[in-house]
Every structure is written in structure tokens, then in C-alpha cells.
Amino acid sequence: KQWYQRRVAITAGLTAFSAxxxxxxxxxxxxxxxxxxxxMEDLSLCSLIVHQAPVVTLDWDPLHAKDKDEIxxxxxxxxxxxxxxxxxxxxxxxPNCETLSGAGELGPVRSIAWSCKGNCLILKGDYHFCxxxxxxxxxxx
Numbered sequence: 065k066q067w068y069q070r071r072v073a074i075t076a077g078l079t080a081f082s083a084x085x086x087x088x089x090x091x092x093x094x095x096x097x098x099x100x101x102x103x104m105e106d107l108s109l110c111s112l113i114v115h116q117a118p119v120v121t122l123d124w125d126p127l128h129a130k131d132k133d134e135i136x137x138x139x140x141x142x143x144x145x146x147x148x149x150x151x152x153x154x155x156x157x158x159p160n161c162e163t164l165s166g167a168g169e170l171g172p173v174r175s176i177a178w179s180c181k182g183n184c185l186i187l188k189g190d191y192h193f194c195x196x197x198x199x200x201x202x203x204x205x
Contacts, residue, residue, distance in 0.1 A: 083128035091119050121175045127182035139173040
């Protein structure tokens with residue numbers, strides 16, 4: 065009998081450093097619904113977030129201030145956006161977003177991106193988008 069060793073490739077399909085470089089968020093292709101957040105100061109696992117569906121995109125807020133937490137936004141090709149900070153995790157339900165013409169909905173969130181000021185998050189669907197605005201982002205989150 066010949067024995068074959070099965071090798072499993074572990075690839076980090078999604079990776080992103082926070083604005084300060086303190087955190088690294090990774091999502092491995094072999095476990096697409098799990099996001100690992102690493103603390104790069106002491107090279108340890110800071111948080112492990114297990115979603116019900118595969119995470120399709122993640123993005124850190126572009127700004128970092130010493131008096132506020134860094135924020136990671138994640139989406140799973142569904143009607144929620146997930147927000148992580150060192151204080152915890154939020155699940156934000158995205159309402160149906162009507163276009164200016166009144167036709168259509170946003171549908172599942174396929175991708176996300178922060179504004180350069182970090183106070184607004186664009187949620188993009190197949191044909192539409194909406195903005196998630198954080199009015200007091202500069203003072204507290």
C-alpha cells in the first residue's frame with residue numbers, strides 16, 4: 065500500500081493592516097467565514113470573529129487617533145455590515161436603499177470602502193450603493 069500525504073494549502077485570501085499598523089486582519093481561504101485580528105505589537109491573536117457566511121471584503125478606517133479605537137468593517141455578501149473595534153463587534157442591518165429614480169434596492173452588500181476622512185462608509189451592491197455616515201466619528205465611536 066502506498067500512503068499519500070494530503071497537504072492543505074492555507075492562503076490568506078484577504079489581509080489588511082489598520083491605519084496605525086497595530087492590527088492585521090486576515091481571512092484564510094480554507095475558513096472563509098472566520099476573520100483573525102492580530103495585534104502586531106505583541107504578535108498575538110487579538111480577536112477571532114466567526115461569521116455565518118463567507119467574508120467577501122474587509123476594510124479598516126483610514127484614520128487613526130490616539131484617543132479612539134481603530135475600526136474594521138466587514139461584509140459577507142448579505143444585508144449586514146459588521147464593525148469591529150477593540151471594544152467589541154456590531155452587526156448593522158442595511159435597510160433597503162432606494163435609488164433616486166425610486167426603482168431598485170441595494171441588495172446584498174458586495175463591497176465596502178471608507179471615505180478618506182473615515183466618517184463615511186460606502187456600501188456597494190450590484191447596481192446601487194448607499195452611504196453609512198458616522199456623524200460623531202471624530203469625537204467618539
